[in-house]
Amino acid sequence: MGMTLTYAPADSGPGLSEAAEILSDLISHDEISAHSDGLDRPICDLSEVFHEASREDWDGYGAKAVSHSAYLDALAFLNTFPTPGQSPEPEISASPNGEILIEWSTGPRHVFTLAFGDAGEKYYAGLFGTNKTTGREDLLERIVAAAEEGLARLTSEA
Amino acid sequence: MSVLWQLLKRAWLALLLKPRLRTPAATQGPNLTDVDVLSRFLTSSGHFARGKKRVKGAAFLPAADKLTSTFHTTGLDAEAKWRLGDAHLAGRHFYGSGDVTVGDVRAVGLDVDPNYEPERHVGIWGWPNERQEQMSLAQQLAATATLSLRPQ
Numbered sequence: 001m002g003m004t005l006t007y008a009p010a011d012s013g014p015g016l017s018e019a020a021e022i023l024s025d026l027i028s029h030d031e032i033s034a035h036s037d038g039l040d041r042p043i044c045d046l047s048e049v050f051h052e053a054s055r056e057d058w059d060g061y062g063a064k065a066v067s068h069s070a071y072l073d074a075l076a077f078l079n080t081f082p083t084p085g086q087s088p089e090p091e092i093s094a095s096p097n098g099e100i101l102i103e104w105s106t107g108p109r110h111v112f113t114l115a116f117g118d119a120g121e122k123y124y125a126g127l128f129g130t131n132k133t134t135g136r137e138d139l140l141e142r143i144v145a146a147a148e149e150g151l152a153r154l155t156s157e158a
Numbered sequence: 159m160s161v162l163w164q165l166l167k168r169a170w171l172a173l174l175l176k177p178r179l180r181t182p183a184a185t186q187g188p189n190l191t192d193v194d195v196l197s198r199f200l201t202s203s204g205h206f207a208r209g210k211k212r213v214k215g216a217a218f219l220p221a222a223d224k225l226t227s228t229f230h231t232t233g234l235d236a237e238a239k240w241r242l243g244d245a246h247l248a249g250r251h252f253y254g255s256g257d258v259t260v261g262d263v264r265a266v267g268l269d270v271d272p273n274y275e276p277e278r279h280v281g282i283w284g285w286p287n288e289r290q291e292q293m294s295l296a297q298q299l300a301a302t303a304t305l306s307l308r309p310q
Contacts, residue, residue, distance in 0.1 A: 049204055060201045060250040062221050093204030093214060096221040097289070101204075101214075108212055108301040113293055125215075125293035127301065134290035 042078050045092040046071070046100065053094035064098035067118035073140070074100035074116040081144055087151050099123075104154055112150035114143060126150045128157045187230070187274030192261030196228040196270070196280050197306075199243040199252045206256065206305050213256035213303040215296035218282070226282040230272060231257070240308050246276055254307035262302040266295050 052058060053066040074092075083090070093101045099115040112126040122143040126133040133150065137143045198217055200206055205217035220226045229246065231239050243252050260270050263282055271281040282299075285292050 052202065060247050061227050064222060091207060093202065093216045095216055095219045097219070101216050103214060105210065105212065111215065111297050113215060113297065115289065115293060123290040123293060125290050125297055127297040132294050134294045136290055
């Protein structure tokens with residue numbers, strides 16, 4: 001049974017960065033529906049998380065709404081990132097600061113997380129046993145490279 | 159002369175305000191020890207992995223005020239804990255809690271403010287400014303957390 005998700009941004013216009021506007025043009029409603037019908041799980045999850053967290057105080061603790069541009073940046077990442085065969089499936093969530101989080105985990109102390117903020121900023125943090133890594137990147141290709149490295153470390157050290 | 163006076167005034171104001179910005183309001187609740195339990199009520203299904211029985215770092219990330227709200231639940235049975243969540247989340251649905259000890263919080267370099275405003279409320283504070291460092295501490299804290307799911 002195919003699942004159809006609709007693309008319904010919570011806000012539009014003034015909050016959109018130029019990059020997000022371009023992405024918005026490139027990514028049509030039909031493309032997102034096609035992903036959903038094809039059971040591309042992370043993209044379905046991203047749509048659900050955005051739907052849940054695109055309003056203020058979505059968590060009951062005063063969280064900031066996830067912005068349209070954070071959603072589009074995360075979507076662009078998922079469409080770009082070549083998930084290696086052996087790696088766990090990414091899990092999508094939102095942070096109280098209005099970021100979209102993409103996380104891979106092979107155990108409680110083996111976690112790698114990306115965060116996509118509303119101004120194009122992208123962060124990552126990894127926990128590999130007792131070792132840690134963190135960083136910030138603004139370019140998509142750089143965050144893809146950081147994710148590839150983090151995921152390789154996650155699967156090799158698990 | 160007036161420029162020098164302005165600089166001195168600015169430095170004095172910065173010194174005066176700095177501690178207020180870095181530390182929470184005065185504590186009203188009891189002193190907590192390292193074995194006391196703090197529960198973060200989970201209002202988002204994305205903040206835990208049911209299959210892996212894992213609480214995610216996202217559950218502990220602070221909001222813009224750099225405080226993570228938790229509740230002191232030492233000695234409460236499950237029913238009392240869920241009632242506490244119902245009372246403070248104003249009827250909002252929650253799935254369960256991520257439970258950590260005060261010792262877990264301190265071990266990652268954060269601290270607790272048992273302000274008890276509202277009842278049993280404890281803020282986790284001391285988060286760094288850099289978002290990626292906050293994420294790292296939240297991952298470490300989540301790694302020590304116990305997932306406790308509420309019967310639905």
